[in-house]
Amino acid sequence: MSNDAMTSDDRQITDGKKRYAAGVLKYKQMGYWQPDYVPKDTDLIAMFRITPQEGVPADECAAAVAGESSTATWTVVWTDRLTACELYRAKAYRVDPVPNTGAGTRTEAQYFAYIAYDLDLFEGGSIANLTASIIGIVFGFKAVKALRLEDLRIPVAYLKTFQGPATGIVVERERLDKFGRPLLGATTKPKLGLSGRNYGRVVYEGLKGGLDFMKDDENINSQPFMHWRDRFLYCMEAVNKASAATGEVKGHYLNVTAGTMEEMYERAEFAKQLGSAIIMIDLVIGYTAIQSMAKWARKNDMILHLHRAGNSTYSRQKNHGMNFRVICKWMRMAGVDHIHAGTVVGKLEGDPLMIKGFYDTLRETHTPQSLETGLFFEQDWASLNKVMPVASGGIHAGQMHQLLTYLGDDVVLQFGGGTIGHPQGIQAGATANRVALEAMVMARNEGRDIWNEGPQILRDAGRWCTPLRQALDVWGDVSFNYESTDTADYAPTATASV
């Protein structure tokens, strides 16, 4: 096969004089395409989805991505010869056509390109440094029409340079004294406009009614209608009052997101001083800020919740940007304890198999390759703590059997509207959710087929729990059945070939 869409005849030029003569070479000729390369255990491997420009062969595109994300520039430079350049050069070693793209399909040809990077290309413990290479400049590179980072295999040696989640699922549960069931939360609504006093009311009612957590929304920081100190003070009054009313540990994710690190530290310190178990940040604060807050959280016995605000700007479309599973990996390394990772059944994007891949990435100590869930590589998590996924957005008590089946026990189920919108009030909404959850966990443990019997299990519980019956009457039939945009490229039967 040569000179077609996949490959070109250009070979790596090995003669030093020719290779380093001034001028412009193809990336393949420069040595960024090495089909015989066998990745080392210590290599970081990135897998990109490439949509080449018309007439550019896929292997040259892959070589270009390898080049521009490691040592190359557009022209030959002799100063390469002062370095161990063979080592530092990223190596594209494999290109596969993406199933169901190209001639005869509705999608233009795409390719999966595998690129290996030597460990020494990256600074330990720095997501910023890793990403500056891997997603630094290549996404604007002209030779590719579109580019998407699909997955990463991170070597154990590199993982060991990261702190990982400040608290982790196991310790979070121990601190909360809550085992054997998903945690329950709700986001305070309306997300904008409430005064501190009114806001705390919603928090108190939800927690007293049966939720474990209430939550600030991503854009509640310190606005004219409610400054942050007011929110923190009233929320902690609500948390402690609800804790006394129930005998349970309760929490409210106090969002410390702010314009500067100094401001965030100040807010986090105040949250700690008030006795909060958990604080919150938004993904938009950036990788370095997230890592700093994770270090602070570890040092101060604080659970760190991350809202993935902004991620869909680059993770939703299939041909360009990066897959959310990569964000999951980076956030586990960066050290957050919670991350919103999809609901399957709610109002936001989420194919069941893709979401499973995200959840496995966050919660398992080791993930095998699984093409159907989008995990292209086996990954050993090297004892990094587990991240608690958060399912939030358009979910309600009537879906409890589906949520438990899809998402399992180690997850925070967040019913915002599904709590606060209850016809009999917020406490009743919270109680409906807690009863639905406990009834479903009990039934599952008893060996019942909750996928099919779920609606009946809920109706039965609704007979003795009026708030649940009312919730089912209002929301029982609400569903969000839209086609997902981010789906697997391989059918569940496909066999692994890496």
Next chain:
Amino acid sequence: MMTNPNQRVTQGQFSFLPELTDAQITSQIEYALKKSWSIGIEYTDDPHPRNTYWEMFGNPMFDLKDAAGALLEINSARKTFPNHYIRVTAFDATRGVESPTMSYIVNRPAKEPGFGLVRQEIEGRSVRYTIHSYATDKAEGERY
């Protein structure tokens, strides 16, 4: 009297459901045993949310095969401490967990007075909170 929806302490994974029957307790134990988790029975008359270490009614039953054995122990604990909180905890020894994986209350006092919230007003608008169990004003063993 507690004023939350169930008017009782809602620690544990099934506190919002009606009291578990012996048959229900048995099937939950069977679920744990199937997963190779060990069952522990603990009791207390200090249900403060931060009271981690309830008294152990014997060590966790590591080599238990039959749920009936655990139920026997639970009923024995109930007989010895009829007015205490008694909880069943499942322990998972798997690497990456090594922590409790289930916890539910199987006995509680007839009357649960609950907790008061003590507020110590400090600098500015800040308050230092203490959750105080009414029952613990009496000596251990004389509370419920």
